[in-house]
Each structure stands twice: as structure tokens, then as C-alpha cells.
Amino acid sequence: MPDVNHLVSHWTDLTDWSPGRSLFACYLTFGPDPAMAGYAGRFQRALADVPEMDPIPHRWLHLTVQGIGFSDTLRPGQAEQVTEAIRDRLAAAEPVAFTVHRPVISTDAVYLPARPAAPLAALREAVREDAAAVMAPAALYPLPGQEGRFHPHVSLAYATAGVPVSVLRGRLDRVVTEPLTVSVADVSLIDLRRDDRRWAWTQETRIPLGARPAPSEPSTPGAVVPARQRTPEPSEQASRRR
Secondary structure, three states: OOOOOEEOOOOOOOOOOOOOOEEEEEEEEOOOOHHHHHHHHHHHHHOOOOOOEEEOOHHHOEEEEEEEEEHHHOOOOHHHHHHHHHHHHHOOOOOEEEEEOOOEEOOOEEEEEEEOHHHHHHHHHHHHHHHHHHHOOOOOOOOOOOOOOOOOEEEEEEEOOOEEHHHHHHHHHOOOOOOEEEEEOEEEEEEEEEOOOOEEEEEEEEEEOOOOOOOOOOOOOOOEEEOOOOOOOHHHHHHHHO
């Protein structure tokens, strides 16, 4: 029987993920969103003195949409074909608004549930349909937690060892804040890596949902841009010292 009173490490070995291997995947990314960073940071700071929890650096905050396929298994030009298929499909889509609520403690992480789930599920299904059509006969790669019903969420911290749920709950309950509503106007196709106890990416292709307003960033919508660089958060520096 699993121990429901303790978290387990998120970083168990995954057979497919050899060191340095990357996955072509679709995320919603929140690196440039100060509101999301601020909301997540309140709860991350509450867990700062729990050494078994690794906070997710703000530039890697994300909502997982769909794994697609490992980069070393894609046929020449296949990533570009998937990108164009999704771009065409989402050209008629609308930005998606949702609200992140107080954290949930799962078996190996602390995350913010995103509600309502239906608009995010519809967006995911559109991405899945077009990616699957290009990738056939190969199946799309399910990232951890994508089995069964879709539960959209933004992870805050991953467990690196066993830690009592009560330790986390007491600290999170002391944070007083209202839910945060955000609107996303694009999805990102990324080169996802799982090295050094971190989900991270080196490049992302941002695909707008429908008509996009004047860009507030220097990057061209839909262009491949380097992962955003900035001064590390104090929590990142602490995790690197561990």
C-alpha cells in the first residue's frame, strides 16, 4: 500500500530518459509572466525551509499540454510538420483564460490546479489531434501524469525524498492570497530535457492562438527563441547549493 502521509521523490528513473535526451513537447510557459511568478513565489517561499522540496525556478513554470516524441526518433522535417499543423489549427482559436487555485499536494509534488479544465482540455485535444496525424503510425509520448483524465496544473515544487504531507500542509495553509486568473495567448513547442533534477528546455516555438495583439517581446510569434535568461531566484540558488 502506498504511504499517503508522505511524498516520494519525483525524480525516479524513467527508462526512456537517458542523460541528455530531449523530447519534442507542447507546454504553456509562464516565464515572462510576473503575476504567475508572484503567485507561485508566495507558496514556494512558504516551503523554502523544507530541504526535500525543490522549487521550480520561475522561468520554468509551465502547464504540460502534451508530449509528442523524442527528438532522436523524429523523421527529418517531422518537427516542422507538426509545428505547421498545430499553427494552422490554432489560427482560429481564442486565447484561453483560467484560474489557478491554492496548492494541491500530490504523491511527489505540490501544484496549482487550473480551472476550469474544459477550455484547456479542448486546447490540448486540438494539439493532440494534429500532432498525432503527423506522427502516425508512432504514438504520442505521454509525459508523467498524462495517463487517464487530463488534470491541468502548474507545478510549484517537486519532492526529492520522502517528506510528511503534514509538514507541507501546515506551511501552505499560512499563505493568505486569492486565486489568480490568467489568459494565455500562445502555446509553446519545446525541446524538453530532464537533467539535473529539472524539467527545462533550450528552445521554444511560440504559436499564437488566433489573432495576436502587438507583441510585447522582441521575439517574433511562432519563431524559435532561446529559453529565457534572467538572474536566478534565491530559491534557485539555494537548490543549486544542495
